[in-house]
Amino acid sequence: MRCAACARSAPAHTSAPRTIPGRVWRDPEIVTALTGWEFGAAFRRIRQITPLSQDDLAALTGLSQSYLSALESGNRRLTNAERIKGVLGRLGVPPHAAPTLVPGAVAHPAPAVPTEVLSEAVWESPVDVARRLNTTTASNTDPTTLLVLNEGISDVVERYETEGPYRLAGEVLKLRHYTDELLEGRQPPRQRETLFKLAAQASGLLGYMAVNAGREALAEAYCTEAEDLATHIGDRELIMWIHGTRSLNAYYAGRYDEAVARADAGVAIDPGHPQAIRLQVNGRARALGKLGDAAGAERAIAAAEDLSQRHQVPNGLTSCISFAPYAMARTLANAATAHVALCSPKWVLAYANQIDELVEHSDSAWSRALVRLDVATALITGDRPDIEQAMMLGRQVLRADGGAPIRSVVQRAGDLHRIAAPWQDVPAVREYGDALREWQAAPQARALVKSAKISRPTQQTEQMRRAADAAHHRPGSLPSQSSAQHH
Structure with a gap:
């Protein structure tokens, strides 16, 4: 046996159990640090309230003492998911204290700790408290940086329909990479949430x-x-927006059932949310139109219009890529597109007429192009086909200086030519065909044409072409010069 004096003079770590006391996982600072992926702060706090040294923690976690020291000082971060799971498992971290992004990090219950250890009070010095506060609130991201990043996102949204993906993708990539660089450092929870x-x-x-x-x-x-x-x-709002973009991707790939399912998943998050307007009319209505489900498309359009009345939606014609809810003009433009697929030319013209002035005076060359192509298709498939007017609208789209083309414009321009096939001997149709081939020969358009041919089923376009063919052979249906309002 040792005398009392020898026991008191022995280093604390030599008698400390190499286990984590159960009370550690009830400490708010440790729980906050672990769930926030601040493992260095958690390890430092564990050492402050227990007799464990860095060497003890190194033995328990399987990490080196030098690596633990770098984690605690903030010079290193532990980010590898598999490594984190192993460390948490060896420490016996209970579910309530484990980071939510590391599933399965729960291990066996913490072993029992002698009563005399639990009863010992471990006090910090005022310097320790001050140092911890400074470390906890330190950040590599100031408010100005967050403001600049947010303004960068907003600026891209505003410029998108005039400059397009080919010119702006590089800017967004730089923003994305910069957020990753910042996330490698330290931020308080609110700043970190903003960066995410x-x-x-x-x-x-x-x-x-x-x-x-x-x-x-x-x-x-x-x-x-x-x-x-x-x-x-x-x-939740951003998740709904992302579901809408996934639905759009499936739609242009010709996977209309998937497009509906993606939109449905987004609506299910919050059916009454303003983001559901886009999901209903751009996601559900257009894809259901392609599937020939007229009743379903009409219900989706009605739901979008009802939500637009219940919420304060933006005025004018919002950017197609905006995170804001759809404005009414964009909702009606999508409703017109749904009715193109349903071969309902009267409804296409009615919707287009409501937004004619907004579209024509907007900065969105793509929106003008898409609405004109929808109207041109409606003019061909109506009771009195107006071939001259339809082809004139098509040529306006091809001549417009709208920058680099996008997939939807390329597809609809090609569809218009296929639908006009019954009138291929009409000079206006031949002129449009010549202009279209020249327009499609541009490098970016050529790549999009190839993509459209690979992924887009022709069943719906063929249905519209047959409707146009029926109109062509209908008695008294000679091409009209003025059968529909000029758009």
């Missing part, structure tokens, strides 16, 4: 741009990344 949202928005924008550029697989990868980031911070 900005990263999710940047990935979402890249996903939408990839859809417009005909990069289907890349679009899905970006959307998966964006949804995972948004889910981590519980941003």
Whole structure:
């Protein structure tokens, strides 16, 4: 036996049990640090309230003492999921204290600790408290940086319909990479949540741009990344927006059942949310129109219009890539597109007429192009086909200086020519065909044409072509010069 003096003079760590006391997992600072992936702060706090040294923690966690020291000082971060799971398992971290992004990190219950150890009070010095406070609130991201990143996202949204994905994707990639660099450092929880949202928005924008550029697989990868980031911070509105972009991707790939399912999943999150307007009319109505489900498409359009009346939606014609809810003009433009697929030319013209002035005076060359192509298709498939007017609208789209084309414009321009096939001997149709071939020969348009041919089923276009053919052979249905209002 040792005398009392020898026992008191012995180093504390030599008699300390190499286990984690159960009370540790009830300490609010430790729980907050672990669930926030601040493992260095958690290890430092464990040592402050227990007799354990860094060497003891190294033996328990399987990490080196030098690595633990770097974690505690903030010079290193533990980010590898598999490594984290192993460390938490060896420490016996209970479910309530384990990070939510590391599933299965629960291990066996913490072993019992002698009563005399639990009863010992471990006090800190005022310097320890001050040092911990400074470390906990330290950040590599100031408010100005977050503001600049947010303004960068907003600026891309505003410029998108005039500059397009080919010119802006590089800017968004830089924003996305910068958020990753910042997330490697330290931030208080609110700043970190803001960075996660900005990263999710940047990935979402890249996903939408990839859809417009005909990069289907890349679009899905970006959307998966964006949804995972948004889910981590519980941003339901952004998750709904991402479901809408995934629905759009499936739609342009010709997978209309999947497009409906993606939109349905988004609506299910919050059916009364303003983001459900886009999901109903752009996701459900258009895809159901392609599937020939007129009743379903009409219900989706009605739901979108009802939500637009219940909420204060933006005025004018919002950018197609905006995170804001759909404005009424964009809702009606999508309703017109749904009725194109349903071969309901009167409804197409009615919806287009309601938004004619807004579309014509907007900065969105793509919106003008898409509405004109929808109207041109309606003019061909109506009771009195107006071939001259339809082809004139088509040529306006091809001549317009709208920048680089996007997938939807390329597809609809090609569909218009196929639907006009019964009138191929009419000079206006031949002129449109010549102009279309020249327009499609441009490098970016050529790539999109190839993508459209690979992924788009022709059944719906053939149905419209047959409707046009029936109109062509209907008695008294000679091409009219003025059978519909000029658009």
